Amino acid sequence: MSDVKRMLAELQGICNNPKAQLDAALEREQKVVGVLPYFCPEELVYAAGMLPFGLWGAEMQTSLSGRYYPAFTCSLLHTALELGLQGKLDGLSAIMVPMCCDSLKCFGPNWKYGVGSVPVIDVAWAQNRKIPAGEEFTRARFRAVLAKLEEVAGKPVSDEEIAAAVAIYNANRAALRAFSAAAAAHPDEVSPLERCEAIKAGYFMDRAEHTAKLQALTEALNALPKGSGKPLRLITTGILADSPALLGILEEQGIAIVDDQVAQESGFFRTDVPATADPVAGMSQRLAMLEGCSILFDPEKERGRELVRLAQGADADGVLWIMAKFCDPEEFDYVPVKRMLDKAGIPLLAVEYDQQAGSFEQARSAIEAFAEMLRG
Amino acid sequence: MADLLTLGMDVGSTTSKCLILRNGEEVLASALVPAGTGTSGPSRALEEALASAGLAREDVAVLTATGYGRSTFPGADYVVSELSCHALGAHALCEEARTVIDIGGQDAKALRIGPDGKLESFLMNDKCAAGTGRFLEVMARVLEKDVSDLAEMDEQAEGIVPISSTCTVFAESEVISQLAKGVDLCSLVKGIHASVAVRTAALARRLGVVPPIAMTGGVARNAGVVHALESELGTSIRVSPLAQMAGALGAAIYGYRKGSESA
Numbered sequence: 001m002s003d004v005k006r007m008l009a010e011l012q013g014i015c016n017n018p019k020a021q022l023d024a025a026l027e028r029e030q031k032v033v034g035v036l037p038y039f040c041p042e043e044l045v046y047a048a049g050m051l052p053f054g055l056w057g058a059e060m061q062t063s064l065s066g067r068y069y070p071a072f073t074c075s076l077l078h079t080a081l082e083l084g085l086q087g088k089l090d091g092l093s094a095i096m097v098p099m100c101c102d103s104l105k106c107f108g109p110n111w112k113y114g115v116g117s118v119p120v121i122d123v124a125w126a127q128n129r130k131i132p133a134g135e136e137f138t139r140a141r142f143r144a145v146l147a148k149l150e151e152v153a154g155k156p157v158s159d160e161e162i163a164a165a166v167a168i169y170n171a172n173r174a175a176l177r178a179f180s181a182a183a184a185a186h187p188d189e190v191s192p193l194e195r196c197e198a199i200k201a202g203y204f205m206d207r208a209e210h211t212a213k214l215q216a217l218t219e220a221l222n223a224l225p226k227g228s229g230k231p232l233r234l235i236t237t238g239i240l241a242d243s244p245a246l247l248g249i250l251e252e253q254g255i256a257i258v259d260d261q262v263a264q265e266s267g268f269f270r271t272d273v274p275a276t277a278d279p280v281a282g283m284s285q286r287l288a289m290l291e292g293c294s295i296l297f298d299p300e301k302e303r304g305r306e307l308v309r310l311a312q313g314a315d316a317d318g319v320l321w322i323m324a325k326f327c328d329p330e331e332f333d334y335v336p337v338k339r340m341l342d343k344a345g346i347p348l349l350a351v352e353y354d355q356q357a358g359s360f361e362q363a364r365s366a367i368e369a370f371a372e373m374l375r376g
Numbered sequence: 377m378a379d380l381l382t383l384g385m386d387v388g389s390t391t392s393k394c395l396i397l398r399n400g401e402e403v404l405a406s407a408l409v410p411a412g413t414g415t416s417g418p419s420r421a422l423e424e425a426l427a428s429a430g431l432a433r434e435d436v437a438v439l440t441a442t443g444y445g446r447s448t449f450p451g452a453d454y455v456v457s458e459l460s461c462h463a464l465g466a467h468a469l470c471e472e473a474r475t476v477i478d479i480g481g482q483d484a485k486a487l488r489i490g491p492d493g494k495l496e497s498f499l500m501n502d503k504c505a506a507g508t509g510r511f512l513e514v515m516a517r518v519l520e521k522d523v524s525d526l527a528e529m530d531e532q533a534e535g536i537v538p539i540s541s542t543c544t545v546f547a548e549s550e551v552i553s554q555l556a557k558g559v560d561l562c563s564l565v566k567g568i569h570a571s572v573a574v575r576t577a578a579l580a581r582r583l584g585v586v587p588p589i590a591m592t593g594g595v596a597r598n599a600g601v602v603h604a605l606e607s608e609l610g611t612s613i614r615v616s617p618l619a620q621m622a623g624a625l626g627a628a629i630y631g632y633r634k635g636s637e638s639a
Contacts, residue, residue, distance in 0.1 A: 352502060361444065362483065366500055369459035373495045 004224070007217040008194045014205055015197040018053070019088070021204040025051045026091045031153060033121075034095035035203075036080065036107065037239070038263055038295045040123050041142045041283050043273070045096070046207065047165035048146075048153035053092065054203025055080045056240060056264060059355045068110040073103050074326045075355035076240065081107065084115040094152045096145065098123040100295045101329055121148045127297040129288045138284040146280065162279040169273065172207040175214040176269035180259065182221040184314065187231045187256030189221060193247035195257055199265050200242055231256040232374055235311050237303075237337075238322035239263045239294075239330060243353060245360045246322065246367075253371040258314040261292045261307055262322070294329035303333060304340030311346045317374045318347035320367075325354040347374060380635050383436045384627030385422060386458065387445030390481030390509060391594060392417035394425035395624035396436065400632030405429035406621050412481065413445025438631035442623050444482075456630050458623050459485060459498050465626030466590045467493025469616035473590035477580055477605070477613070478622070480593040481509040484576055486583040499583045505544040507575035509595050514544055515568045518551050519561060523598075526565050530600025533562035539571040547571065566600065573604035580609065590614045592622035 001009070014021060025032045031050040035042055045052040057079035064085035065078045083089050097108040097120055108120045124141045126134035150156055176199060183190040183198075190198075198217065202210040232255045241247070241262045250257070260266050271289050276282035290296055292306045311319055319341060324330055334350060341348045349370040351363045379398050386393040392415075395406040407424035411417030426433060433439075433451075441452035442461040449455075458480075466476040467489055476487040484501040505511050509523075516523040537559045539547050547568075554564055572595070580589075589611060595601050596619035606613050618625060 347497070362500060365444075365457050365459065366498075369457035369495065369498060372457055372460045373497075376494070 003220045004189050004217065007213065007220065008190065008198060011198040011201040011213060011217070012194065014201040018204040021051075022053060022089075022091050025053075031093040032091060033149070033152065034089060034092045034118070036095065036097050036104070037076070038098060038100055038267070038293065039125065039287055039290065040096045040098055041145055041280075043165040043169050043283060044142065044146050044149050044157070044162065044280075046168065047161040048149045048155070048157045050093065050149070050153055051206065052203075054200075055083075055089075055095065056200075056203065056242070057355050058083060059243065061356055064114070068114055069103070069106070072326050074239075074324050076324065077103050077107055079355050081110055081114065084111055084118065089115075090117060092118045094119045094121050094148070096121045096123050098125065100125070100127075101327075119152070121145055121152075125284075125287055129284075129290075129297065135281070135284045135288055138287055139278070139281050142280050142283055159279055166273045166279050166282060168208050168211070172202060172211045172214075173269040173272055175211045175218065176202070179214045179218045179221075180266070180269075182218045184233075184256065184258040185226050186221050186224060187258075188227040188229050189224060191247070192250040192255065192257045193244055196242050196247055196265070199269075202268075229254070232318075232371055233258045233314065233316045234318055234320045235259050235261065235307065235314060235316045236265075236320050236322060237261040237292075237307055238353070239324040239327060240353065240355075241265065241322045243322075243355075243360070246351070246353060246363060249360065249364050249367050250320075253367055255320075255367075255371060258316055259310050261303070261310060263293050263295065267293050294327070294333040301333070301336045301340065304337040307337060308340055308344045308346060311341075312344070316346070318349065318370065320370070321348060321350040322353045323350045325352050325357075380438075380632060381431065381436045382438045382440070382628045382631035382635055383422075383425070384461070384624040384629070384631065385418065385439060385441045385443075385446075385449055385452065386461065386621075386623035386627060387418045387441060387443040387449050388412045388481050388594075388623070389444045389483075390513075391620075392421040393443075393621050393624040394418075394421040395621050395628050396425055396429050396431065397625070397628040397632060400629055400636070403618075403625070404431075406618075406624065408620065413443070413448065418445065418449055438635040440627040440631035440634075442627040454631060454634060456627060459487060459500075460495050461623045461626030461630060462592050463487050463489045463495040463626065464493050464629045465622030465624070466592050468625055468629055469592075469618055469622060470588070470590040470614045472588050473614060474586040475580065475583070475589045477576060477589060477591045478593040479508060479572075479576060479591070479595035479601070484508055484579060486576075486580040488583060488586060497583065499579055501575075501579055506547065507572050507579075509593070511544050511547070511572060512568070512595065512598065512601075514548055515551055515565075518548055518555070519565070521561075526569070527597075527599045527601075529562045529565040530569055530598075530603070533560070533566040535560065535563040535566075536570060537564045537567040539564075539567045566604075569598070569600040569604040570608075572601050573608040576605055577608040585609060585611070587611050588614055590616070590619075592616075592619045594620045596620065
């Protein structure tokens with residue numbers, strides 16, 4: 001096995017067994033805080049000496065969550081709640097729940113009633129995030145979250161500790177950007193699934209450790225000659241693009257992901273926290289700077305413009321939108337964003353994704369046809 | 377120069393279609409077996425088409441598989457998505473068509489094709505049987521009719537009993553409650569066809585309808601659905617007698633193009 005494959009396999013192992021990471025943290029008596037998407041101030045958890053643990057749902061069937069959520073709720077929240085209700089997240093000391101979509105607003109109350117044993121920290125950030133009052137609101141709310149986290153950690157957290165955590169997170173983001181570029185340059189070495197797993201592993205492990213592993217992997221990749229094959233070059237967009245079955249179809253079709261606008265992926269690493277005297281104000285400013293996600297208030301649909309820029313910058317053949325089923329914000333974005341892509345002459349395919357779905361044959365047909373269409 | 381024989385095999389969810397072409401144009405034989413992927417249907421369709429043309433498998437230069445069961449069909453030289461094949465097949469059957477509506481056994485698709493038959497964009501229905509051939513089969517069973525009877529019943533209808541549900545399971549309940557009221561069966565069938573048309577037209581509108589429109593797939597044989605769709609879209613729809621074979625035809629044409637390139 002090559003060094004690159006060995007390092008990818010190591011990250012794959014971490015990504016595919018988050019429970020082992022949770023257990024290992026508990027074994028070393030480190031507290032763990034669950035972090036639901038989107039854009040929670042993870043750095044504050046890290047600064048408090050606890051392990052932030054991403055909660056992105058799971059590919060599984062649900063039974064208990066149906067008591068709290070109707071069937072037309074996105075599978076991410078259904079399955080995340082199901083994991084809690086089944087007791088699989090009992091080791092967590094708390095979970096952070098943002099309130100940025102209708103279904104997330106119900107998550108906290110549902111969790112409090114159904115799970116109980118793991119306390120909820122509500123995270124509010126300003127929808128009007130770019131105006132000064134919005135930035136101040138977010139900063140103040142993040143400070144309130146910090147106070148809750150200090151209670152969970154059982155210790156105060158200084159601004160110096162927060163600044164140090166921010167630096168570690170920014171370093172991780174830089175490492176992820178470098179890895180994403182290296183993976184795009186070496187599609188024959190890094191499959192779409194391996195790319196995703198290397199990125200996603202960071203949600204379950206110490207970010208500094210993740211950075212070290214990514215830097216070694218990127219260095220090994222960059223030492224190799226660039227790929228000689230001619231894969232189709234796609235940009236992915238959406239909330240999640242981590243389904244092994246869907247990403248396997250991309251690999252079968254000779255498709256490389258050359259950049260992304262996925263909340264779980266570049267949504268985390270594209271934008272750093274700016275340097276500010278108050279590190280929490282910097283975290284609020286980062287939220288104001290973010291683009292490219294349906295959850296963010298985006299009246300001019302900058303998401304579409306960003307997608308055009310990404311596709312043109314990466315010389316992409318098209319865009320693949322992995323549309324989270326029953327996600328209203330995603331579906332609302334589809335029409336204006338498609339119009340922008342059409343205007344720029346960039347082909348788009350939207351494929352519905354549901355973590356509770358067992359079959360992806362319809363998606364396979366659509367992706368195959370899209371690939372055939374792009375190849376002419 | 378020797379003839380180039382190519383075979384298109386469309387392994388659908390409920391039917392298997394096979395078509396043999398000579399030199400990319402002349403249909404030598406075709407076969408349709410009402411059994412789809414995972415059954416004996418595909419091999420029977422292949423045998424029937426070969427027998428009908430008086431050929432052996434070895435006589436065929438290129439075999440291209442398409443349809444839901446395309447990847448499991450043994451011995452294919454090429455495996456191509458049904459969307460690309462329906463675009464090619466529809467273009468061969470109706471050269472002017474720019475929009476193709478394909479309603480098969482378990483899905484519905486709207487395709488935009490270029491002047492050369494190339495697929496330009498497409499949309500597929502969501503994961504729901506409503507608006508597909510399966511929906512009509514379920515309704516026919518409830519009415520104790522064969523699905524092939526529905527078009528004639530539609531023609532005899534004096535009115536229409538609206539079916540509002542867009543879900544197959546709920547629509548079945550709705551049809552049963554209408555039966556309990558003793559409504560006219562033919563008018564009920566017309567309502568069922570209208571519900572398919574509404575759903576399919578929405579799919580086509582999302583893609584953007586550019587006339588002329590051609591319809592392919594098994595449901596194209598049901599004139600009741602075609603007329604309902606014409607009414608819903610406000611334009612005529614072209615249906616070839618070979619509409620159900622469009623996928624297999626497109627696959628055979630694809631094979632011909634590939635065979636010609638390598639010849």
